[in-house]
Amino acid sequence: MKGLRRYLIVSAILLVVYLVAQYYKPKPTDWTPTYVKEDKIPFGTFILHEQIRNIFPDVQVKTTNKRTYNTLKGKVYKNASYLFIASKIDLDKLDLQELMKFMSSGNQVFIAAFDIDNILSDTLKLKSTSSYNYMKKKSEGINFTNPLLKSQNSYYFKKGLGDQYFSKFDTARAIVLGKNETGNANFLKYPIGKGTLYILPNPQLLTNYSLLMPSGADYAAKVLSYLPPSETLIWDEFNTKPDTSDASVLRVIFRNEHLRWAYYLAVVGLVIFVLFEMKRRQRIIPIVAPLSNSSVDFVKVVGQVYYQQRDNKDIASKKASYFLEHIRSTYHLKTAELDEELQQKLSVRSGVKADTIDQLFNLIKKINGGQKVDDQLLIDFNKLTEQFYKQAQ
Numbered sequence: 001m002k003g004l005r006r007y008l009i010v011s012a013i014l015l016v017v018y019l020v021a022q023y024y025k026p027k028p029t030d031w032t033p034t035y036v037k038e039d040k041i042p043f044g045t046f047i048l049h050e051q052i053r054n055i056f057p058d059v060q061v062k063t064t065n066k067r068t069y070n071t072l073k074g075k076v077y078k079n080a081s082y083l084f085i086a087s088k089i090d091l092d093k094l095d096l097q098e099l100m101k102f103m104s105s106g107n108q109v110f111i112a113a114f115d116i117d118n119i120l121s122d123t124l125k126l127k128s129t130s131s132y133n134y135m136k137k138k139s140e141g142i143n144f145t146n147p148l149l150k151s152q153n154s155y156y157f158k159k160g161l162g163d164q165y166f167s168k169f170d171t172a173r174a175i176v177l178g179k180n181e182t183g184n185a186n187f188l189k190y191p192i193g194k195g196t197l198y199i200l201p202n203p204q205l206l207t208n209y210s211l212l213m214p215s216g217a218d219y220a221a222k223v224l225s226y227l228p229p230s231e232t233l234i235w236d237e238f239n240t241k242p243d244t245s246d247a248s249v250l251r252v253i254f255r256n257e258h259l260r261w262a263y264y265l266a267v268v269g270l271v272i273f274v275l276f277e278m279k280r281r282q283r284i285i286p287i288v289a290p291l292s293n294s295s296v297d298f299v300k301v302v303g304q305v306y307y308q309q310r311d312n313k314d315i316a317s318k319k320a321s322y323f324l325e326h327i328r329s330t331y332h333l334k335t336a337e338l339d340e341e342l343q344q345k346l347s348v349r350s351g352v353k354a355d356t357i358d359q360l361f362n363l364i365k366k367i368n369g370g371q372k373v374d375d376q377l378l379i380d381f382n383k384l385t386e387q388f389y390k391q392a393q
Helices: 001-022 046-055 068-072 093-104 116-124 214-224 248-257 257-281 294-309 313-331 339-351 353-369 373-389
Strands: 060-064 080-089 110-117 129-130 142-145 164-168 176-180 185-192 197-200 232-236
Touching: 046 060, 046 214, 046 313, 068 093, 080 093, 093 110, 093 116, 093 185, 093 197, 110 129, 248 257, 313 339, 313 353, 313 373, 339 353, 353 373
Parallel strands: 060 232, 080 110, 080 232, 110 197
Antiparallel strands: 129 164, 142 176, 164 185, 176 185, 185 197
C-alpha cells in the first residue's frame, strides 16, 4: 500500500512539473509571412507601420481592407501614396483602372510583392524570378543605381531576402532603381501620367526581420525615400489579411486550433448520433398495394356477360365490324365490297397471305349473311383475325 502511495505521489509531482514546463517554455518563432501591421513576428510589418512617420512626417495613414476599386472610386486624392506589401497582389480590371487614374492625377503607388497578378504584369510586360540557392548561406548582394543612394558595400540579407529580381520588363517604360550583383534589376520605377509606380519583388525587405538589422533598416529607408512627402498614405490590408468585419462565431472557432478540433469532433459525434437514432427509431414503412388495372377488370366483366348470354352472333358481328374498321383506318381501303380486288390490295399492303384473307372474308360474309354462328365458327374467326394481326405489317 505504501509503495502504491509513493508511486502516485511521484507521478503527480512529475505531471505538475511537466505542465509547468510546458506552460513557461518559450514559444517557437513564427516565421509565417503575414505582412500585417499588428504582427511583431519576423515577417510582420509592425516596425514599419510604427516608424512610417519618421520617413513621412505629418503624413495621415489610412488603412484599407477593401479592394482598390472600392478604396479609390469616387474619391479625389492629391499628393497621396498607396502602399502594397503582400505575398501576392490581387487586382482585377476595375482595380487597375482606378489605380491608373490615381497615378495619372499625380499620386504614387508602391508595390512590394513576390507575385503580381496577370493583369498588372501583362500591362507592364513584367516577370519576376528568384536566384535562391539553398546551398548558399546568404543572398546575392543588392544595391541602388542612384550614386547618391548607392552604398559602398552591397546589401546582404539572410534567408534569401535579396535573391528576387525581374527577369523581364519593358525597358522602354521602366527605370531601373536597383540591381543585384549579377546586374539583374530588382527595383523598378514606372512613370504613369503625373504619378509614379514603384515595384519591389520582395516584400520581406520591409518586414520586422529586415528592419531589425542596420543594413536592412538603411535599405528600407532608401527604398521608401523615392516616395515624395505625402499628405496621405493609404496602407493596403486587403491583400494581406481577410476582411476584419467578419467576426462570426465560426471564424473565431476556425482561427483557434483547439476550438477547431473540438468543433470537428462535435460535428462527427452529432452525425453518428443521428445515424444511430434514425436506425433505431425509424417507423416501419407500410406496404402499399399496387393499384389494380380497372381496364382489365372491365374487360373480364364484359367477357363474362357475353359468355353467359352465349350470343355468338352478336360477338362475331362486332368483331367483324372492328376488323373492317381496322382495314379502313390502317390501310385506307374501302370495305363496302369484300371482293377479290380488295383481297389482293389488302394482301399487298398488309403482307398477309391471300389464303388467310380469303378465309377471313368468307367467314365475315357468313356472319353478315345471317348464318347461325356456332361456337366453332366463332373460334375459327377469332383465330384467323389474331393470325392476321400478327402477320400484318
